[in-house]
Amino acid sequence: MSSEIIGIIVMYALVLLMAIPLGRYIGKLFNYENTWLDRAFNPIDQIFYKMGGIDPYRQMGWKEHLAALLTINAVWFIISMFVLLNMEWLPLNPDGNPSMSGDLAFNTTVSFITNTNLQHYSGETGLSYLGQLTLMLWQFISAACGMAVCGVVFTAMKEKTTTQLGNFYSFFVRSATRVLLPICFVAAVILVFNGTPMTFEGKDTITTLEGKEQQVSRGPVAAFVAIKQLGTNGGGFYGPNSANPMENPNYITNIVENISIVLIPIALVFALGYVLKRRKLAWTVFGVMTLGFLLLLIPTITGETGGNPALEKMGISQTAGNLEGKEMRFGAAASANWATYTTCTSNGSVNAMHDSFTPMGGLTTLLGMMVNCFYGGIGVGFLNFYIFIILAVFISGLMVGRTPEFLGKKIEAREMKIAMMVALLHPLLILAGTALASHLYAGNPEAYASWLANPGYHGFSEMLYEFTSSSANNGSGFEGLGDNTVFWNIATGIVMLLARYLPIIGPVAIAGILAAKKYVPESSGTLKTDTPTFGFMVFAVIFIVAALSFFPALTLGPIAEYFSLY
């Protein structure tokens, strides 16, 4: 086996090794049990509550949780718009970068508060250091927000009848200070010592060995990169993200950054098992997610290491795989590996350009975002999975003639309606958005010529990818797309907003409604939800929703390109 493949396996093993104890730790946080870090963090959290004027013990119902979440997100929106529109004269702008246009500021703001990090600007020239620091703040707290919601839903799933689901601010602060902060700190320090810049000085200018002048962008990169990886944010400091050798200098940093992508999403599954005292359920969920993940990972790696058939015809050596848009220090396999992690988890950082992937790699990265719950984004990944569980419970209930129940709560028409709406929203946003863009382009290809960097099927894939990435709150892109235009900024901005908040509101509502219902203890008539059979059922529901709704669009893009090349 090549050392590239061994690298990938070792990395996954490391992820599991860390995710299981981390999941236990997060479970304790959500349960308000004592942990060994309390001594350090209790006083810090107290300052947050004091400064915020918050009583962390006040219990909230599901509606109030949502009100708190939406209000604080609205505050972030306003602050972010102000900073991005006024960066030019605000402090910390040594390179003299300009402020953003209105539509770009809207897109960037929405992108970062929704944990998407779609970037229609380029970091080196499009943001001041104040802008970068502001966006970094959203990277921390939008991730904490996702985790807090997850905590609320876990609490609601416990075996009792209640409307008291904990305190939103408390879940939020605990997630930010006790999980994100310490791990970020460790990751950032590793990065700095491996050559990632961390400075507030502006560009460096050097003379190359052959006597030309070369400018090199610097900045507070390490601090930024750590949280963008860990918080399933993905917005890089530099334009090409973690492909840039300053942002991701070597194979070790690549492993650290890649592990950070998926660590918390997997840990949250184990946290579920801890909070509910149902470890078997957690392993079932983990099993389904991992099965789906591997089914995407393997073809991506095979596709990218196999090389581009069109280059094969030119008679050159492609033993190292398809290398357009990839970096040598990672190689094709580690790039394909990262691509699968980043699209399955709604992270969206890249260490290779997805636009230049083979059609197989393009297809699997799209599918990862279309499903959006094989591990998924921090907190919200599980929320998406929860919707599929509800659907699977209902369908299996109908199939075997039992009352659909999940964790002792009856699932009725109201919950099903919400679940269906959330499940259908994602395909609707992606397909309607792509249809609109294609319609505009096809109607006047000259006027929109700057949109697409590639003709034919691949051009269609670029548009499909952009809407898929927005709706999955992923943020990666087929970056050939000329996306800093009013149309793309506004359209994807709206998609990101709807695709972030509705899939949070839906599951919280379902979980809240279920929590208030009477608890029915398990009996012989109960449909078991922690068995492989039920896991398979959930997988089938996911497959049907993703495959049936997206297959026609995929045939027009990557699948057609595949058959034109091979």
Place this chain on the structure above:
Amino acid sequence: MKKHIIPAIRLTVFCAVFFSGIYTLSILGVAQLAPNQGNGFITEVNGKRYHTNVAQGFTQNKHFWPRPSAVDYNGAGSGGSNKGPSNPDYLALVQTRIDSFLIKNPGVERKDIPAEMVTASGSGLDPHISPQAAAVQVKRVAKARNLSEAFVQKKVAELTQKPLLGTEVINVLELNLALDGLSSLK
């Protein structure tokens, strides 16, 4: 909603102080202990500074060349080509690169050219090439420097990084600096 506005604002402001301020400054503090105080890895030779991790656009025959760059090795505006695998313009460009590589490297066979030397890297700043990509340039470099091929090959082998996991690579700048250092000794 109303009763959440004030806590939301206050909490956000403190989060800004804590995460954008204190967290960033503490990493900045740790960076002062890191090599080159958090300014990225720098190689200093004869009083001149070079960024080890940023590719330079070597074009002279006596230097090893890095991978093609879609942004002309602009360290302040990095990026890839974002060309799809089936794009005819892209394929034509690769063909041109192959032809030009063959002309500038006489004695190299087409089947030996590794794809990396005719495809643009992801960042346009990829500082590394594989041993194979160095091997096909040895003949040219040796001739331009009046050195034996075996000697240049030995230098390449010396500077090949062989990590436990992952790919074997050579930093093009380090290799060229090493060779230039030799010539200045002569």
